[in-house]
Amino acid sequence: MSDLPEHIVIIMDGNGRWAQRQNLPRSAGHQAGVKTTRHIVEHCVRLGVGALTVYAFSSENWKRPEKEVSFLMELFLRALRSEIDKLHKNNIVVRFIGEVESFPENLQHQIAAATEKTGNNTGMTLNIAVNYGGRRELVVAMRRIAELVQDGSITPDQIDDQLITRHTWLNDGVEPDLFIRTGGDHRLSNFLLWHLAYTELVFTKTLWPDFNAEELDKAIESYAQRQRRFGQTGEQIVQQEGDA
Ligand code: IPE
Ligand code: IPE
Ligand code: MG
Numbered sequence: 679m680s681d682l683p684e685h686i687v688i689i690m691d692g693n694g695r696w697a698q699r700q701n702l703p704r705s706a707g708h709q710a711g712v713k714t715t716r717h718i719v720e721h722c723v724r725l726g727v728g729a730l731t732v733y734a735f736s737s738e739n740w741k742r743p744e745k746e747v748s749f750l751m752e753l754f755l756r757a758l759r760s761e762i763d764k765l766h767k768n769n770i771v772v773r774f775i776g777e778v779e780s781f782p783e784n785l786q787h788q789i790a791a792a793t794e795k796t797g798n799n800t801g802m803t804l805n806i807a808v809n810y811g812g813r814r815e816l817v818v819a820m821r822r823i824a825e826l827v828q829d830g831s832i833t834p835d836q837i838d839d840q841l842i843t844r845h846t847w848l849n850d851g852v853e854p855d856l857f858i859r860t861g862g863d864h865r866l867s868n869f870l871l872w873h874l875a876y877t878e879l880v881f882t883k884t885l886w887p888d889f890n891a892e893e894l895d896k897a898i899e900s901y902a903q904r905q906r907r908f909g910q911t912g913e914q915i916v917q918q919e920g921d922a
Contacts, residue, residue, distance in 0.1 A: 681901075681902035682727065684729065685729040686854070687733075687869070687877070688731070688732050688857075688860070689858070689860070689866075689867060690711060690714070691859060691861030691867075693711040693886050693887060694708075696710060696888065705749045707887055708753055711886045715757075718732075718891070719768075719770070719802075723768050723801065729804075729850075730802060730805070731804075733807045736868060737809055737814055738811065755784060766799065769799045770799055770801050770804050771797065772796040773793060773803060774793060774805070775808075776807050776808045776815075777810075781809065807869070807870075810847070812866070812868045823842070846872055853877070854870065854873055854877040855878065856898065857874060857878065858882065859880075861885055864881050878904055
């Protein structure tokens with residue numbers, strides 16, 4: 679097993695608490711969070727990670743106060759505008775997963791522009807999960823698959839893991855190796871329910887604006903020390919590593 683995860687996924691949590699601890703409005707925490715995201719993306723590129731998937735806005739986050747939601751929409755728009763050239767220069771392929779159709783039009787436009795501009799790049803893939811919900815992703819996938827069965831394109835026994843993965847939003851089949859959640863909570867919050875089946879989980883109390891390259895290195899170190907057995911015994915894995 680390589681020590682470096684090919685695909686890292688992150689729940690970037692704790693912006694609000696970071697701000698509140700300093701008597702700042704929650705918006706200041708989100709702003710600081712953007713900076714952390716930029717540093718972590720750059721660090722992943724430096725390390726040679728294949729794909730990074732970050733949870734920026736969940737389908738449940740619409741329930742937040744109107745003021746916070748509209749601030750976040752503005753912030754995404756500004757961040758995309760200001761970061762896209764650098765992302766492109768870094769040869770990053772930017773993709774969005776989630777129902778972007780619900781976003782304000784100017785944001786949708788920026789999302790489409792970023793996707794198109796970086797589409798032919800060959801470096802790291804950056805998947806940004808926005809208006810993303812893991813259950814919603816599966817509902818949408820199942821509806822599409824049901825249509826395929828209904829119109830006779832496939833038979834029910836052709837439905838397998840690969841087919842389902844191909845119909846999810848994160849559909850390139852690069853399974854997440856390492857999951858990190860900042861902010862101290864131990865839950866998935868509806869993130870990547872299908873794809874996390876065998877992902878190694880790391881939870882840290884560090885709030886997202888305080889997360890940095892060293893913390894990411896620590897998570898990768900923890901990952902590198904684990905034995906991923908995928909149902910097999912430890913002895914089988916040692917044997918296979920010896921054979922390789
Ligand atoms: C994560 O930080 C960012 C988003 C959900 C958009 P939070 O805003 O959830 O921060 P806490 O969890 O309230 O501290
Ligand atoms: C998950 O964080 C979503 C993002 C980080 C974008 P939340 O802060 O929304 O999760 P809960 O509500 O605490 O589970
Ligand atoms: Mg939170």
